[in-house]
Amino acid sequence: MLFNIEHISGWSGIIGLAEYATLDLDDAAAVLEEMGRFCAEEIAPLNREGDLAGSRFENGRVVLPDGFAQAYTLFAEMGWQSLQHPPEFGGQGLPRCVGAATAEMLNAANLSFALCPLLTDGAIEALLTAGSEQIKSTFLENLISGKWTGTMNLTEPQAGSDLSLLRSQAERQEDGSYQITGSKIFITYGEHELSENIAHFVLARTPDAPAGVKGISLFLVPKFLINDDGTLGTRNTVRCQSIEHKLGIKASPTAALAFEKATGFLIGSENSGLSYMFEMMNAARYAVGLQGIAIGERAYQQALAYARERVQSAPVDGSTRSAVTIIHHADVRRMLMRMRALTEGGRAMAAYAAGWQDIARHAPPPEARTEAAKLSEFLTPLVKGFSTENGVEVASLGVQVHGGMGFIEETGAAQHYRDARILTIYEGTTAIQANDLVGRKTLRDGGETAQRIAGLIAETEVALSQGSPAAKAVGKRLYSARMAFQSAVEHLLSIGKSEPDAAFGAGVPYLLLAGNLVAGWQLARSLLAAETALARGEDPEFMTAKIATARFYADHILTETEVQRTRIVDGADSLLSVVL
Numbered sequence: 001m002l003f004n005i006e007h008i009s010g011w012s013g014i015i016g017l018a019e020y021a022t023l024d025l026d027d028a029a030a031v032l033e034e035m036g037r038f039c040a041e042e043i044a045p046l047n048r049e050g051d052l053a054g055s056r057f058e059n060g061r062v063v064l065p066d067g068f069a070q071a072y073t074l075f076a077e078m079g080w081q082s083l084q085h086p087p088e089f090g091g092q093g094l095p096r097c098v099g100a101a102t103a104e105m106l107n108a109a110n111l112s113f114a115l116c117p118l119l120t121d122g123a124i125e126a127l128l129t130a131g132s133e134q135i136k137s138t139f140l141e142n143l144i145s146g147k148w149t150g151t152m153n154l155t156e157p158q159a160g161s162d163l164s165l166l167r168s169q170a171e172r173q174e175d176g177s178y179q180i181t182g183s184k185i186f187i188t189y190g191e192h193e194l195s196e197n198i199a200h201f202v203l204a205r206t207p208d209a210p211a212g213v214k215g216i217s218l219f220l221v222p223k224f225l226i227n228d229d230g231t232l233g234t235r236n237t238v239r240c241q242s243i244e245h246k247l248g249i250k251a252s253p254t255a256a257l258a259f260e261k262a263t264g265f266l267i268g269s270e271n272s273g274l275s276y277m278f279e280m281m282n283a284a285r286y287a288v289g290l291q292g293i294a295i296g297e298r299a300y301q302q303a304l305a306y307a308r309e310r311v312q313s314a315p316v317d318g319s320t321r322s323a324v325t326i327i328h329h330a331d332v333r334r335m336l337m338r339m340r341a342l343t344e345g346g347r348a349m350a351a352y353a354a355g356w357q358d359i360a361r362h363a364p365p366p367e368a369r370t371e372a373a374k375l376s377e378f379l380t381p382l383v384k385g386f387s388t389e390n391g392v393e394v395a396s397l398g399v400q401v402h403g404g405m406g407f408i409e410e411t412g413a414a415q416h417y418r419d420a421r422i423l424t425i426y427e428g429t430t431a432i433q434a435n436d437l438v439g440r441k442t443l444r445d446g447g448e449t450a451q452r453i454a455g456l457i458a459e460t461e462v463a464l465s466q467g468s469p470a471a472k473a474v475g476k477r478l479y480s481a482r483m484a485f486q487s488a489v490e491h492l493l494s495i496g497k498s499e500p501d502a503a504f505g506a507g508v509p510y511l512l513l514a515g516n517l518v519a520g521w522q523l524a525r526s527l528l529a530a531e532t533a534l535a536r537g538e539d540p541e542f543m544t545a546k547i548a549t550a551r552f553y554a555d556h557i558l559t560e561t562e563v564q565r566t567r568i569v570d571g572a573d574s575l576l577s578v579v580l
Contacts, residue, residue: 001101001347002029003546007529008348008522009097010355017362020095028098031083035102038078039109042071047110050251051415055192057243062191062253068113072194076146080106081117085124089140096354100290104347107294111419112251114294116149116189118287122280123150123201126218130268130276138226139199149195152280153184153202153221153257161432163274164212168204170219170264179261180204180221183241190255191223191240197232198223200257201280202264203273210271218273219264237262248418282380285427286357289383290350292391292423296343299398299416303339306402306411307332326401334556335401339394341553344526345519346387352522353379371452378441378449379518385433385508386515388423395420434507437514442489443496443503450489450514457482457521463528470551471531474524477554481517484565488513491569502572509571513564520558523550 005011005028015023046067053065075081084099085091107114124143127136142148159165168182180202184190190200200221209215225233237260244254268276307327314321315328326332356379359372395417399406406413424430442450457478464475488510496503527550530543 001032001104001351003526003529003542004348004351005097005101008355008525009095009351010359011097014095014097014355014358017358018364019093019362020358023095028094028101031094031098032101032105035080035105038074038080039105042074043106043113044109046071046113046251048412048415050110050112051248051419054250055243055253057240057253060240062193062240062243062255064192064194064253065251068251069194071113072116072146075117076195079145081120081146082144084121085144086128089136090144096357097351100286100350100354103287103290104294104297104350107291108298110251111291111295112249114291115249115252116192116194117146118284118291119152119188120146120148120150121287122152122284123199125283126201126267126276126280127220129279130218130272131220135220135265135267138230139220139222142197143199147195148197148199149189149192150199150201151187151190152277152284153187153190153200154277155186156183157185161428163203163216166203166205166216168202168259170204170206170217170266171261172206173263178204178206178219178264178266180219180259180264181261182259184257184259186244187255187257189253190257191243192253196224197226200238201267201277202259203277204264206270213274215271216273216277217270218267218276220267221259221262221264225263247421248415249422281427282377285384285433286350286353286380288423288426289346289380289385289387291426292384292388292420293343293346293350295391295416295420295423296339296346296387296394299395299413299420300336300339300343302411302413302416303398303401304336306405306413307336310403332401335397337549337552338556339397339401341523341549341557342390342394342519344549345523345553345557346383346390348522348526349379349515349519350383350387352518353383374445374449375453378437378453381433381437381441381511382515382518384427385424385430385437385511386519388420388426389430389512391420391423392417430508430511434511435504437511438492438496438504438507442492442510447489447493451486453518454482454486454489457517460521460524460528464524467528468531470547471524471527474527474550474554477558478517478520478524481520481558481561484561485513485517488565488568495572499572501576505572505575506568509564509567513561513568516558516561516564520553523553526550 014020050065056063082091083094084096087093120143127140143150170178170180202219202221203216205215225236227233239258241256241258310326311323312326313323315324356372356376360369360376363369399413399417402411402413405411461475461479464471492503527547530546534543
């Protein structure tokens, strides 16, 4: 993680920003070290028992597994919620790349626990973007401290991901507040007693709102109303009706909420709620991508440890007739290396994206912020979609490495697989991320941002071509992958208006191609940095492993971009002509 912060995130540019001028790498190291200790000692031990016990809904109360309340109190007291948020509201103001690393640790330790802080981060982003000064002064410090938590209320039973079908109503009141009435489902941590209050961010319509998504407004509906002196008042009329029984993340309460003329406060202006909610969603989408990386890392660590201990079968090369640990078998090594490479590639891509997030927020020249925002926004669906799809694959490979024991719950490998499965669905399925990438991020600007990324990759190829034999080999693979990407971009631009079904039908392959390319590119940059460090004698074991992972990724994963290009360019007829 520190390697990525130093060499991949654009650290030198980040600490050149006024907001981070007093930071150095030792500060980041201290934060990561302490977070690692906290997660290992306090959060990870709750993971297995939380999965077994799950959350319960009893007499109108949500009961979390034993230990969660104490762990959350410690989490808040230690200031972990506040890491990357503004100091003027009580945050620590650390860069996004540091926040991303700590978030990955928390999610790897316990995905169910980490979901609560994840949603609170999104709520903070929405308020920073569109909250009035009064609402900010009332809610931000409490959310950033972890004293209060936040939720995102989009989905309704009849609407699913189609927000144009929302029915929740918001009636204006004489005091400037609104009365919110409606039902929301799939609300993560929609009810619990970890924090003193819950700030629900709710999409609803005013009576005279236009139809469709143009008529959606965003409201903040607290669980407890707030008195003028800042103390908590009466309970608002938000009622938890039930919590879901799920495949995984069983300790995380997923609530169905009923709003019964609940008091709410408008965020921003009426009928602009979707754009504000996207601030929450983009933060959450990036964070869910980190969850995919995290669950992959957890599954890989466990599979690696098992492979080093499990003795089975003599090696096929005849080097011994005795059974050996399975890590000596070629196919087990293939699976473990794929798990490692996919996870490290996703982590490097997330660190790179985090760097652009900071530049987009804080760079002094407006044009620098604009370009960084375009790159950051292009990368967000890649971090989310590619990393969560890989999280499922890596967790599945973890079960496979364990063999039959992986299918047995007691080993824990099955839980990682079950927990990972929601991540490709959260905050918009992979197809929704792909639609965003095709429509908003590629077609809308005529492929300008996509080609900008391709140009940056070409610069790395030049550096690789002047390096070691390993660097040159990776450079050739990267060049081929970039060519596949640019071919796909040109094809989508050519058919985007005339054949929209073909263009969007190729969306997921396009996302997977782009994510694969960017992750492979970041590992190629890692290889260059590792070779430089190795030449100076720095940490030879780590740097050699980093180079080997980049080479494996290039040969075994980056080469899959050509398959995706074929699906995009040549696959429309067989896709759209089939009768189902």
